[in-house]
Amino acid sequence: MLASARRSRSTRPLPYPVRFAVLGGGSFGLALASVLGKKSIPVTILVRKEDVAEHINLHHRHPTYLSDISLAPTIRATTIPEEALNDASFIIHAVPVQYSRKFLEDIAPHVPKNTPIISTSKVSYHCWFSSLCYSFLFVGRLNLILSPSLPSCPPPLQGIETGTLCMMQDILLETLGPNRETAYLSGPSFAREIALGLVTAVVAASESEALANEICDIMGCNYFRVFTSTDVVGVEVGGAVKNVIAIAAGMCEGLGLGTNAMAALVTRGCNEMQRLALSLGARPTTLTGLSGVGDTFGTCFGPLSRNRNLGVRLGKGEKLEDILGSSTEVAEGHATAFSLVQLIEKTNRAYRRELEFPIIYGVKEILEGKRTPAEGLRDLMAMPVRVEMWNL
Amino acid sequence: MLASARRSRSTRPLPYPVRFAVLGGGSFGLALASVLGKKSIPVTILVRKEDVAEHINLHHRHPTYLSDISLAPTIRATTIPEEALNDASFIIHAVPVQYSRKFLEDIAPHVPKNTPIISTSKVSYHCWFSSLCYSFLFVGRLNLILSPSLPSCPPPLQGIETGTLCMMQDILLETLGPNRETAYLSGPSFAREIALGLVTAVVAASESEALANEICDIMGCNYFRVFTSTDVVGVEVGGAVKNVIAIAAGMCEGLGLGTNAMAALVTRGCNEMQRLALSLGARPTTLTGLSGVGDTFGTCFGPLSRNRNLGVRLGKGEKLEDILGSSTEVAEGHATAFSLVQLIEKTNRAYRRELEFPIIYGVKEILEGKRTPAEGLRDLMAMPVRVEMWNL
Numbered sequence: 045m046l047a048s049a050r051r052s053r054s055t056r057p058l059p060y061p062v063r064f065a066v067l068g069g070g071s072f073g074l075a076l077a078s079v080l081g082k083k084s085i086p087v088t089i090l091v092r093k094e095d096v097a098e099h100i101n102l103h104h105r106h107p108t109y110l111s112d113i114s115l116a117p118t119i120r121a122t123t124i125p126e127e128a129l130n131d132a133s134f135i136i137h138a139v140p141v142q143y144s145r146k147f148l149e150d151i152a153p154h155v156p157k158n159t160p161i162i163s164t165s166k167v168s169y170h171c172w173f174s175s176l177c178y179s180f181l182f183v184g185r186l187n188l189i190l191s192p193s194l195p196s197c198p199p200p201l202q203g204i205e206t207g208t209l210c211m212m213q214d215i216l217l218e219t220l221g222p223n224r225e226t227a228y229l230s231g232p233s234f235a236r237e238i239a240l241g242l243v244t245a246v247v248a249a250s251e252s253e254a255l256a257n258e259i260c261d262i263m264g265c266n267y268f269r270v271f272t273s274t275d276v277v278g279v280e281v282g283g284a285v286k287n288v289i290a291i292a293a294g295m296c297e298g299l300g301l302g303t304n305a306m307a308a309l310v311t312r313g314c315n316e317m318q319r320l321a322l323s324l325g326a327r328p329t330t331l332t333g334l335s336g337v338g339d340t341f342g343t344c345f346g347p348l349s350r351n352r353n354l355g356v357r358l359g360k361g362e363k364l365e366d367i368l369g370s371s372t373e374v375a376e377g378h379a380t381a382f383s384l385v386q387l388i389e390k391t392n393r394a395y396r397r398e399l400e401f402p403i404i405y406g407v408k409e410i411l412e413g414k415r416t417p418a419e420g421l422r423d424l425m426a427m428p429v430r431v432e433m434w435n436l
Numbered sequence: 437m438l439a440s441a442r443r444s445r446s447t448r449p450l451p452y453p454v455r456f457a458v459l460g461g462g463s464f465g466l467a468l469a470s471v472l473g474k475k476s477i478p479v480t481i482l483v484r485k486e487d488v489a490e491h492i493n494l495h496h497r498h499p500t501y502l503s504d505i506s507l508a509p510t511i512r513a514t515t516i517p518e519e520a521l522n523d524a525s526f527i528i529h530a531v532p533v534q535y536s537r538k539f540l541e542d543i544a545p546h547v548p549k550n551t552p553i554i555s556t557s558k559v560s561y562h563c564w565f566s567s568l569c570y571s572f573l574f575v576g577r578l579n580l581i582l583s584p585s586l587p588s589c590p591p592p593l594q595g596i597e598t599g600t601l602c603m604m605q606d607i608l609l610e611t612l613g614p615n616r617e618t619a620y621l622s623g624p625s626f627a628r629e630i631a632l633g634l635v636t637a638v639v640a641a642s643e644s645e646a647l648a649n650e651i652c653d654i655m656g657c658n659y660f661r662v663f664t665s666t667d668v669v670g671v672e673v674g675g676a677v678k679n680v681i682a683i684a685a686g687m688c689e690g691l692g693l694g695t696n697a698m699a700a701l702v703t704r705g706c707n708e709m710q711r712l713a714l715s716l717g718a719r720p721t722t723l724t725g726l727s728g729v730g731d732t733f734g735t736c737f738g739p740l741s742r743n744r745n746l747g748v749r750l751g752k753g754e755k756l757e758d759i760l761g762s763s764t765e766v767a768e769g770h771a772t773a774f775s776l777v778q779l780i781e782k783t784n785r786a787y788r789r790e791l792e793f794p795i796i797y798g799v800k801e802i803l804e805g806k807r808t809p810a811e812g813l814r815d816l817m818a819m820p821v822r823v824e825m826w827n828l
Contacts, residue, residue, distance in 0.1 A: 232699030245700035271824035303738030307624030308637035311730035338703035345737040346695030432663035
């Protein structure tokens with residue numbers, strides 16, 4: 045399930061000048077484009093709607109997302125895949141995991157053979173209830189490029205594809221071929237702060253160390269600090285689990301359980317993240333870094349997290365349906381909790397083991413309505429004590 | 437310097453009924469007393485002032501600290517060491533590290549031979565400028581019990597004694613004898629929340645596993661969850677370093693650098709904590725638990741941390757002298773930063789190595805006035821990138 049074909053060191057010659065294609069005009073794609081734009085690197089953003097492309101090209105800002113932040117004139121937008129992809133040196137994939145397979149299958153013919161993909165699972169602004177519309181729109185429209193930033197798209201999943209339980213690495217390799225170099229950006233990185241030029245540190249994980257180093261050199265600058273790693277699984281698992289922990293932390297806050305309880309819950313959540321990652325082949329130290337503990341810090345305590353906000357509202361007694369209905373935004377952690385439980389049960393069965401993840405399971409059961417946030421958190425807090433078991 | 441005399445499994449018979457002495461009537465001592473009180477365990481708090489003892493005995497609350505929270509009637513206070521100590525089954529030491537040596541030397545004759553000490557470095561409400569008064573008061577007054585909660589005491593140090601660079605374990609063993617069983621409580625645990633009965637999880641670390649288990653059983657309850665560990669050094673180092681990280685996180689906030697930057701800084705701070713602990717003989721996993729990452733979560737992001745607040749005010753441009761002068765509270769991290777740098781330099785020299793701790797050093801230099809918070813944080817953010825080095 046988790047593809048692990050080892051990449052050899054890159055010998056790919058870089059086209060000159062370097063040019064990036066960004067797939068998806070959501071906040072995070074725009075934020076990364078803005079970083080490259082400030083370095084005068086040409087970027088073409090592939091968006092779905094002609095009027096959005098025109099607006100970006102004319103006004104150098106997106107009409108909806110981060111619309112108060114102007115983009116460098118080297119950033120262009122188009123709705124035509126060939127135009128964005130043909131001579132791209134790097135492709136940034138900023139499309140939610142959940143639609144990535146179909147999306148990538150559709151654009152695969154236009155993706156140059158040797159161009160590496162830099163995947164980021166940071167997505168934003170989705171409408172849960174429009175998934176049916178999305179399915180209808182997509183069928184038979186090969187050239188339709190779906191912007192992940194538009195409300196008319198299905199519920200997002202950060203990190204794990206529903207049904208197949210694949211992570212982005214698997215989806216990329218299955219749709220674009222097994223010999224393609226891929227990298228995965230993660231870390232505490234709210235899009236708005238990046239676009240404002242505030243200091244942000246991320247990890248670029250790739251099985252190709254050469255690609256990770258290239259990304260570090262080309263994308264990095266004085267405020268966008270790119271560290272490298274070869275632990276793709278660790279980085280992907282961290283990105284998925286942290287959103288579920290953030291929902292739990294938010295519920296803690298909404299219920300007024302205090303800082304002590306929240307800090308304890310988040311710490312135990314990070315331990316679940318580490319254990320899960322380790323069980324899937326990651327290195328435990330990865331999860332103590334930016335893509336694990338770091339991203340969890342930002343997501344659980346920063347004011348910008350949708351997942352935490354979902355938890356806070358649930359903790360305060362709002363109904364899940366009302367929260368989802370009142371917002372065009374959906375927290376990735378909502379769907380991820382369900383997929384993670386499926387993934388854990390699948391791997392537990394496969395390896396005949398019984399690893400337990402009470403926080404991930406607890407959040408899922410609260411989201412299912414099987415228990416209230418107060419009941420669920422009470423059970424989580426009644427954690428069995430004795431040796432502080434960080435049984436990695 | 438770090439005593440590591442291995443304790444054998446305890447065979448000490450417990451006096452019946454169990455009775456606790458709490459040394460120091462500060463917020464944390466009171467909070468732990470309240471936990472025991474709710475379990476109907478008799479507690480005697482040793483305080484300095486007769487009127488404080490009388491107030492507690494009459495009104496079942498401290499006149500100054502957590503004064504809105506009533507204590508169980510089984511909690512008594514006294515100013516007479518013998519009365520508190522003579523038949524105590526356990527002694528909770530809630531006196532700041534900085535005064536602990538002198539304090540313990542003075543009460544040593546009254547401490548029963550086999551009674552274990554449970555140390556907590558949680559201290560509160562100190563006045564930086566009154567250290568001279570303190571020295572004056574203490575000299576020659578063997579029976580003077582100094583409450584750590586009173587403003588008339590010297591600048592507190594969490595975890596490391598100025599000059600000797602000893603941690604609490606060394607001080608306890610040197611003053612009360614090498615054969616005494618000791619344990620160390622740590623974790624995200626704001627005193628007010630404990631006293632209010634909000635869920636809190638802590639670690640009791642002791643080289644005697646039997647003692648740690650006893651503490652878990654006797655002090656633990658449905659809202660005060662006590663995990664156990666045998667890694668005393670790890671727990672002590674975590675408790676010291678987290679306050680320095682919190683000052684850095686606060687400066688980040690005060691300077692408006694954003695959540696991404698703060699999360700990255702805290703993550704790197706946790707890595708410094710792990711590396712330092714490891715270099716002093718701790719187990720790295722301890723620092724991923726409640727006493728490391730967990731306590732850092734609470735301290736950096738909770739609203740109750742004096743260390744974070746000190747950083748916020750520094751970041752907003754206030755002068756250190758003005759902050760210290762305007763408050764009777766002093767953040768432990770202030771003095772700890774200086775002691776940690778000395779400790780690092782001492783161990784680097786001893787082991788002929790050059791371990792680097794940019795955040796600890798950076799905070800110290802800002803506190804010394806060698807650079808402004810903006811300059812210091814800018815340098816910290818210009819972290820060299822490449823492989824995400826968690827070089828434990």
